[in-house]
Amino acid sequence: MKSAVVTFPASNCNRDMFDALEKITGKTPYQIWHQDSEIPDVDLIALPGGFSFGDYLRCGAMAARSPAIKAIALHAERGGNVIGVCNGFQVLTEMGLLPGALMRNSSLKFVCKTVHLQVENTSTNFTNAYTKGQVIDIPIAHHDGNYFADEDTLKILETNGQIPFRYVSKEGNAIASANPNGSQNNIAGIINERGNVLGMMPHPERLIEDAQGGTDGRGFFESIINTLK
Amino acid sequence: MTKINWNNNPEITDDLVKEHGLSVDEHKLMIKILGRKPTLTELGIFSVMWSEHCSYKSSKLHLKTLPTEAPWVIHGPGENAGVIDIGDNQAAIFKMESHNHPSYIEPYQGAATGVGGILRDVFTMGARPIANMNALRFGSPEHPKTRHLLSGVVEGIGGYGNCVGVPTIGGETNFHPSYNGNILVNAMAVGLADQDKIFLSAAAGVGNPVIYVGSKTGRDGIHGATMASAEFTEDNEEKRPTVQVGDPFTEKLLIEACIELMSTDMVVAIQDMGAAGLTSSSVEMASGGGVGFTINLDNVPQREENMTPYEMMLSESQERMLVVLKPDRVGEAEAIFKKWDLDFAVIGEITETGNLTLLFEGKTVADIPTQPLADNSPEYDRPWIKTEIQPTIDAFDIPIPIDFRDTLLKMINSSDLSSREWIWQQYDHQVMADTIQIPGGDAAVVRVHGTNKALAISTDCTPRYCYADPFEGGKQAVAETWRNLTSVGAQPLAITDCLNFGNPERPDIMGQFVGAIEGIREACTVLDYPVISGNVSLYNETNGTGIHPTPAIGGVGLLKDSSKMITIAPKNEGDVIMLIGECTGHLGCSLYLNIIEGREEGAPPPVDLTLERKNGDFVRTQIQKRIITACHDVSDGGLFVTLSEMAMASGHGMEITINNGDIPIHAYGFGEDQARYVISVSPDNVKGIITAARDANVAIKNLGIVQGNTVNIKNTFTITLNELLDAHSTWMPKYMSNKD
Numbered sequence: 001m002k003s004a005v006v007t008f009p010a011s012n013c014n015r016d017m018f019d020a021l022e023k024i025t026g027k028t029p030y031q032i033w034h035q036d037s038e039i040p041d042v043d044l045i046a047l048p049g050g051f052s053f054g055d056y057l058r059c060g061a062m063a064a065r066s067p068a069i070k071a072i073a074l075h076a077e078r079g080g081n082v083i084g085v086c087n088g089f090q091v092l093t094e095m096g097l098l099p100g101a102l103m104r105n106s107s108l109k110f111v112c113k114t115v116h117l118q119v120e121n122t123s124t125n126f127t128n129a130y131t132k133g134q135v136i137d138i139p140i141a142h143h144d145g146n147y148f149a150d151e152d153t154l155k156i157l158e159t160n161g162q163i164p165f166r167y168v169s170k171e172g173n174a175i176a177s178a179n180p181n182g183s184q185n186n187i188a189g190i191i192n193e194r195g196n197v198l199g200m201m202p203h204p205e206r207l208i209e210d211a212q213g214g215t216d217g218r219g220f221f222e223s224i225i226n227t228l229k
Numbered sequence: 230m231t232k233i234n235w236n237n238n239p240e241i242t243d244d245l246v247k248e249h250g251l252s253v254d255e256h257k258l259m260i261k262i263l264g265r266k267p268t269l270t271e272l273g274i275f276s277v278m279w280s281e282h283c284s285y286k287s288s289k290l291h292l293k294t295l296p297t298e299a300p301w302v303i304h305g306p307g308e309n310a311g312v313i314d315i316g317d318n319q320a321a322i323f324k325m326e327s328h329n330h331p332s333y334i335e336p337y338q339g340a341a342t343g344v345g346g347i348l349r350d351v352f353t354m355g356a357r358p359i360a361n362m363n364a365l366r367f368g369s370p371e372h373p374k375t376r377h378l379l380s381g382v383v384e385g386i387g388g389y390g391n392c393v394g395v396p397t398i399g400g401e402t403n404f405h406p407s408y409n410g411n412i413l414v415n416a417m418a419v420g421l422a423d424q425d426k427i428f429l430s431a432a433a434g435v436g437n438p439v440i441y442v443g444s445k446t447g448r449d450g451i452h453g454a455t456m457a458s459a460e461f462t463e464d465n466e467e468k469r470p471t472v473q474v475g476d477p478f479t480e481k482l483l484i485e486a487c488i489e490l491m492s493t494d495m496v497v498a499i500q501d502m503g504a505a506g507l508t509s510s511s512v513e514m515a516s517g518g519g520v521g522f523t524i525n526l527d528n529v530p531q532r533e534e535n536m537t538p539y540e541m542m543l544s545e546s547q548e549r550m551l552v553v554l555k556p557d558r559v560g561e562a563e564a565i566f567k568k569w570d571l572d573f574a575v576i577g578e579i580t581e582t583g584n585l586t587l588l589f590e591g592k593t594v595a596d597i598p599t600q601p602l603a604d605n606s607p608e609y610d611r612p613w614i615k616t617e618i619q620p621t622i623d624a625f626d627i628p629i630p631i632d633f634r635d636t637l638l639k640m641i642n643s644s645d646l647s648s649r650e651w652i653w654q655q656y657d658h659q660v661m662a663d664t665i666q667i668p669g670g671d672a673a674v675v676r677v678h679g680t681n682k683a684l685a686i687s688t689d690c691t692p693r694y695c696y697a698d699p700f701e702g703g704k705q706a707v708a709e710t711w712r713n714l715t716s717v718g719a720q721p722l723a724i725t726d727c728l729n730f731g732n733p734e735r736p737d738i739m740g741q742f743v744g745a746i747e748g749i750r751e752a753c754t755v756l757d758y759p760v761i762s763g764n765v766s767l768y769n770e771t772n773g774t775g776i777h778p779t780p781a782i783g784g785v786g787l788l789k790d791s792s793k794m795i796t797i798a799p800k801n802e803g804d805v806i807m808l809i810g811e812c813t814g815h816l817g818c819s820l821y822l823n824i825i826e827g828r829e830e831g832a833p834p835p836v837d838l839t840l841e842r843k844n845g846d847f848v849r850t851q852i853q854k855r856i857i858t859a860c861h862d863v864s865d866g867g868l869f870v871t872l873s874e875m876a877m878a879s880g881h882g883m884e885i886t887i888n889n890g891d892i893p894i895h896a897y898g899f900g901e902d903q904a905r906y907v908i909s910v911s912p913d914n915v916k917g918i919i920t921a922a923r924d925a926n927v928a929i930k931n932l933g934i935v936q937g938n939t940v941n942i943k944n945t946f947t948i949t950l951n952e953l954l955d956a957h958s959t960w961m962p963k964y965m966s967n968k969d
Contacts, residue, residue: 009570010481012394016662049660051392054478110387112657141391141657206662211676211791213665 001225002042004030008063013049020205024221034066044081044224045072047088049203059144060090069095081125081224082197086142089199098192098199100149106182112141115180117188118168121161124191125227126198129219135172136216138202140180145201147183154184162191234592238268249276255607262601270538270595277505278512281767284606287733288765291746295760296753301722302761309350311761312427313723315787320424321684322356325417325727325783327766331472332414336381340414341389341475345547347418349501352484355428355491356420360675361390363400363416364688364781368409370644370964378412387655392477396664397656399673401688404644410771415727417783419686428491430500431517432553432579437497439522439577442566443483443549447532449473450545479548486569495558502549508542510551511585516603523586524577538587538594613739619697622817622831624896633946636825637869638956643824646866647960670796671716671862683791685719687784692777694833697818699741699778703748704836710784711756712862715845718793718852719786726763726782731775733767741778755838795852797861798878799909804935806883810844810905811928814896820866821899834901841904847927848906856914863905869898871907876940877953885933886943
């Protein structure tokens, strides 16, 4: 699998994403600078976490207007895979590639911890390596991860299986106490209707080797590899 | 000699000199060095360079006595941060610094800029920062300001560290009334560099360009009260608050741009603009290299209009660096900073005069020989009196609790011993994907990126011990970091110290300082654990009452094989719990005495450094051999608290039998004797480790086994894990959500 990682000013998980992709795919990813107007032909473009443009104005708002964004949108339009993690998710909603918005956490505080996610839809490009109903552990670290969409949008997301996983308790229940940021319906990530663009607040790239405390994050990347077989 | 422009220069009166905090003798020395009276700009430069903060005038006589050398020390104190060898041509670079007063005035920005400043000290030497730590002290939880200060400081540390993408992996937090009017915010940063790519500040090469990079210069942080007089400003604009404002976004760009710049061979010297901004950076670079600097202040990127030379030289605007480049490389360097959208300006050049010469609007406004300015900074042997030794408290004089359950639950639900998760969950402790031990254990551990090595880091100090006995307290602070690093399996290598004390002009306070330094010196010597960087913060007091003496120590250790790292959590049911070290039941200065009896008194536990070394070396060896599977040092709260913390971390209960002999059970369980560790080993290895301990002359005792879901201390108490977790985890969230 050929992949690329985008760097905006003050992206800070770009190296982590780069390393994870390199370790899992066995190939060195390309690096896309936010001012690049041409991007390489790859199977996956990853928008990493961080504080692009300092999170000033609105998280992801300025990054979504970078020169590289046009080419990324075109890549998605052609059916190419795009994954946005944390700040990358915020950029995808600001670009309009994914519906809804990420608001300030309901606690009004930054939260960094490992949460449980239940994989509900395993037929997506990003989750086919997991089993349906599987509860996985993935770290989160964000200040603005409180997913919001209007009722009609939520209904569509729910009906179409566009919510591949949610925040759950250890036992797999999507209860309020398992929701770290106030997201509607415990939504931790969504995919677009076509199924080639994923945005998620948790950081799968932080949990890909035993030394990091587990390997539950690998599945997101392995799933994409599976779809290319 | 350069002709000074005296236009618009006020008369330097004795009052003005005094307002700048300089003594009569210092004024005379300044005139002698210059060979004439100073300009206002020069007075400002002398005053900050000779301030306590920059010159260490009260402390350096004593600091000189600290051990700073070891075969693995590459650069000790004197550079921006200390540097140690961690093998494979790699170096760890670290330092801890205080940002106490700004954090009390404006907790968010004070703490945030504290983090920003210490990061710059580390990356200015060529290192990529890989970990942030902190040591925080707040006033009593009941004090009306404490909640606000804690909330703001934590948000500030997180707001800055999270954005720059450096994990904040640990720290410590205490509450005590002595900090009611003067909190302590000490921030530590650790970076990683190749040994052949370490950059120093000494400038060289006459004619080489001097470059200013980073943010623009504003009027923020200009040294406080001194210049509130309207005589020196062209308008009546009110002076801005002296607390600087941080911009972590710019810092992140600056880190990346500087690392990119330093990967080339065009840098001669580089220095961050920290305290005293452009003044201290240019003076240190010039005096360090035995050269002069000519700076044209008209070229300094400015954020505000009509800034005077005085203001530019004393501004403490954040996120700025000064770089000396090789000739003819300016264009290449500029391209890097333009790419990162940062200001870049050639503001001067190196001269052979040895002077710092400042030009403004075509005229010379200052011309100071830098060597005498740096070398002749005052040094005082302040009078001091030894702190009175407290009587040793006999445990038999302290009542035995009626209900040990309630006692233990009360202790772990206290401000001192409750979980700090509320704090560290607000810090991104996992960015960079190398954190292999998160906060909550004895030491935090990060991998050395791309290798199998790891660095363990711990910050520690027990101020109540230091207050009772600065010498023993100083020893204990060093020993506790050493123990914490040992507990995860690391070899402790070196420390940075952040020495927070009251007014050094008071002999009792100076006595605390001298005592603590003696203790630190002795511990560092016996443990082969030198001081490689540090900072002194004096005058921490309100209304004449000093803070508890707080020499915060940041220790760094190396795990050559990170797979051998262990945590405080025993893994398996049936594993055997053992105690390393001797228990005498020392209750003086203990948290038990404070929380349960409401008494803050007595001598603190003595620290036998030879015993520390023997026990610690034994534990580390057994961890390296993979015999010990979990380890927790015994510190605040004593043995029962240690056991409870291990149980909570593991999710397993314990069956413990205490053979306390002649020692009262509460003293055995809550006493704070030093040099102790609780370990777990598999049943197969019990015999072996007992034999090994005997051979090493180390005290070892079988306490019981890992089992079930209650902590059961036979004949003393039984508490379920859920009860423990509830008591431990709820104090701080409850406290912080109580908006009174």
